[in-house]
Amino acid sequence: MNPEFIINEELGKLISNVVKKFPSDKKRSAVIESLLILQHHNNGYVTKNIIKALSDYLLVSEIDIYEVATFYTMINIDPVGRNVISVCNNISCMLRGSDEILSHIEDKLKIKVGESTKDNKFYLKDEIECLAACNGGPMMQVNHKNYENLTLEKVDEILESVNDK
Amino acid sequence: MINKLCTETFGLKNPDSLKTYLDKQGYQAWKNIITEQTPKSKIIEKIKESGLRGKGGAGFLTGLKWSFIPLMDGQKYLVCNSDESEPGTCKDRDILRYNPHSIIEGMLIASYAIGASVAYNYLRGEFMDEQWKVFNHALSEAYNAKLIGKNILSSNTTIDIHALIGAGAYIVGEETAMLESIEGKRGMPRIKPPFPAIKGLYGKPTIINNTETLASIPKIMLNEPGWYKSLGVNDTEGMKIFSMSGHINNPGNFEIALGTPFSELLNLAGGMWNEKNIKAVIPGGSSVPVVKGDIMMQVNMDYDSIAEAGSMLGSGGVIVMDESTCMVSVLQRISRFYYAESCGQCTPCREGTGWLYKILTNIILGKGTQNDLHQLERIATQIEGHCICALGDAAAMPVRSFLKNFWSEFEYYVDKKESMVS
Numbered sequence: 001m002n003p004e005f006i007i008n009e010e011l012g013k014l015i016s017n018v019v020k021k022f023p024s025d026k027k028r029s030a031v032i033e034s035l036l037i038l039q040h041h042n043n044g045y046v047t048k049n050i051i052k053a054l055s056d057y058l059l060v061s062e063i064d065i066y067e068v069a070t071f072y073t074m075i076n077i078d079p080v081g082r083n084v085i086s087v088c089n090n091i092s093c094m095l096r097g098s099d100e101i102l103s104h105i106e107d108k109l110k111i112k113v114g115e116s117t118k119d120n121k122f123y124l125k126d127e128i129e130c131l132a133a134c135n136g137g138p139m140m141q142v143n144h145k146n147y148e149n150l151t152l153e154k155v156d157e158i159l160e161s162v163n164d165k
Numbered sequence: 166m167i168n169k170l171c172t173e174t175f176g177l178k179n180p181d182s183l184k185t186y187l188d189k190q191g192y193q194a195w196k197n198i199i200t201e202q203t204p205k206s207k208i209i210e211k212i213k214e215s216g217l218r219g220k221g222g223a224g225f226l227t228g229l230k231w232s233f234i235p236l237m238d239g240q241k242y243l244v245c246n247s248d249e250s251e252p253g254t255c256k257d258r259d260i261l262r263y264n265p266h267s268i269i270e271g272m273l274i275a276s277y278a279i280g281a282s283v284a285y286n287y288l289r290g291e292f293m294d295e296q297w298k299v300f301n302h303a304l305s306e307a308y309n310a311k312l313i314g315k316n317i318l319s320s321n322t323t324i325d326i327h328a329l330i331g332a333g334a335y336i337v338g339e340e341t342a343m344l345e346s347i348e349g350k351r352g353m354p355r356i357k358p359p360f361p362a363i364k365g366l367y368g369k370p371t372i373i374n375n376t377e378t379l380a381s382i383p384k385i386m387l388n389e390p391g392w393y394k395s396l397g398v399n400d401t402e403g404m405k406i407f408s409m410s411g412h413i414n415n416p417g418n419f420e421i422a423l424g425t426p427f428s429e430l431l432n433l434a435g436g437m438w439n440e441k442n443i444k445a446v447i448p449g450g451s452s453v454p455v456v457k458g459d460i461m462m463q464v465n466m467d468y469d470s471i472a473e474a475g476s477m478l479g480s481g482g483v484i485v486m487d488e489s490t491c492m493v494s495v496l497q498r499i500s501r502f503y504y505a506e507s508c509g510q511c512t513p514c515r516e517g518t519g520w521l522y523k524i525l526t527n528i529i530l531g532k533g534t535q536n537d538l539h540q541l542e543r544i545a546t547q548i549e550g551h552c553i554c555a556l557g558d559a560a561a562m563p564v565r566s567f568l569k570n571f572w573s574e575f576e577y578y579v580d581k582k583e584s585m586v587s
């Protein structure tokens with residue numbers, strides 16, 4: 001059993017800023033942003049203990065939080081690589097060659113979509129749909145930052161320049 | 166181009182700063198309303214007269230929507246929909262990062278007009294690194310300038326605006342799913358009626374508008390009645406941003422007069438790349454029917470003209486395909502999207518989107534049959550009109566239009582087990 005997760009003062013401050021956006025009896029509204037904050041401070045994923053801690057903090061049932069955690073694709077409930085790569089492979093990007101970009105990344109990192117590298121440096125996200133940068137296709141996000149008009153050479157450069165956290 | 170509304174600050178130095186926006190008469194419309202305490206009905210009337218239509222996809226008249234809000238006192242909400250995730254659409258992301266104050270001013274005016282003291286702007290989670298930061302910064306600038314908050318500009322008016330962030334789910338763009346998401350739940354669309362204007366966020370009257378819709382409001386309020394209408398050409402009214410993507414030389418966002426011929430828009434986007442011929446266009450985001458290239462070249466970019474060509478203006482995401490495009494592969498990709506994004510509440514959508522994707526994938530793997538093509542049509546018919554929200558229709562419409570317009574290409578793939586074009 002993992003040790004209990006404690007929402008410390010720093011995290012508590014961030015979460016209470018989220019809670020403030022909503023009516024005082026609507027703390028549940030803060031669940032999504034709070035999960036994103038907590039996952040950011042826990043190597044990119046949330047654990048059962050994190051859900052429990054948030055449940056106690058917001059007075060929202062654990063199952064209600066778990067439901068949200070599994071519905072939204074940006075919240076991970078399993079460990080993932082430290083740097084998240086999301087490649088768009090929807091139509092506009094596909095028309096500009098995103099299939100090649102995606103297979104190049106898969107070959108280079110020796111993983112498939114949805115997997116993390118052995119050294120846990122990269123996670124190639126299982127969601128490969130439109131990221132609202134269609135006129136910059138092909139495109140990808142690395143740790144949520146956009147890289148557009150990609151070529152195979154650009155992809156190499158970007159991935160090699162990722163400083164491990 | 167003149168008459169920029171939402172894109173006015175694009176390309177300027179520090180486009181997102183309050184100073185830049187103020188230099189462009191920013192917040193003037195809001196200041197006028199606050200100092201004159203303009204009656205709400207007058208604002209709604211002006212928006213009605215302008216003919217402004219929602220830019221989020223359905224094209225619903227904005228002033229009419231606002232007028233559905235009950236007049237009685239009590240908590241009301243405004244929600245700005247910045248969840249932009251319809252494939253082919255990427256205009257709101259640019260307004261958010263290059264002209265965030267136009268959204269804030271539009272949200273203030275809309276909140277005032279419907280009597281909402283609290284407004285939320287819901288941004289898709291993937292905007293976290295750039296748009297989220299820029300928009301939040303703009304909000305704090307506006308708060309510091311006392312344009313938002315308590316006793317705005319020493320009046321008795323109080324309006325708070327908060328930015329919210331999503332966490333990855335296309336369906337949250339559907340307005341009632343967005344309300345569920347703001348309430349901290351899974352983004353599953355609600356059954357309508359009741360409509361949000363009567364029973365919305367936390368059960369209170371709520372108006373949901375698209376980012377571009379709200380960003381258009383300040384300029385409409387600042388100008389004479391009739392001004393916005395007159396911007397349209399070829400017998401239509403108003404403006405729209407089109408996101409141009411695909412096989413063109415200069416992909417980008419173009420804010421143009423509604424009614425502009427598609428051929429002119431294509432020229433603005435640098436024309437077809439590699440001097441290839443145009444084969445097909447999806448004129449309004451991946452949910453709308455595909456149109457053959459030669460027909461599209463005769464169409465004007467307005468609601469009626471595109472409808473006559475058998476499609477819809479939708480979100481304004483224009484995807485251009487040249488003669489080298491395999492329509493079977495494109496449709497399979499579209500179907501994968503709706504299969505991945507269905508929230509799973511309605512059986513026809515949950516099961517049907519899976520079958521559409523499975524059958525199309527089989528065809529691409531060379532395992533398709535003639536019967537599969539008819540099966541695709543049958544499944545699409547069973548989904549359409551049988552679901553809680555429009556995602557079901559959005560999955561079905563492309564299937565029917567691709568088959569109708571490119572039947573021989575699908576037949577060829579099934580018979581020869583390879584694409585007609587490669």
Ligand SMILES: Cc1cc2nc3c(=O)[nH]c(=O)nc-3n(C[C@H](O)[C@H](O)[C@H](O)COP(=O)(O)O)c2cc1C
Pocket residue numbers: 218219220221222223224225227246247248249250251335336337338339340341373374375376378379554555556559
């Ligand atoms: C599946 C689905 C996804 C949608 N996604 C968006 C979206 O990302 N942005 C948006 O503004 N509207 C989206 N809409 C439309 C909204 O439900 C709503 O009509 C719109 O935000 C209203 O704003 P408007 O009247 O200003 O256009 C979507 C609708 C459906 C059915």
Ligand code: SF4
Pocket residue numbers: 336353354506507508509510511512514515552553554555556557
């Ligand atoms: S149509 Fe599809 S996405 Fe919409 S509510 Fe039903 S299952 Fe969910």
Ligand code: FES
Pocket residue numbers: 088089090091092093094129130131132133134135137139252253254
């Ligand atoms: S299709 Fe790739 S970003 Fe939209």
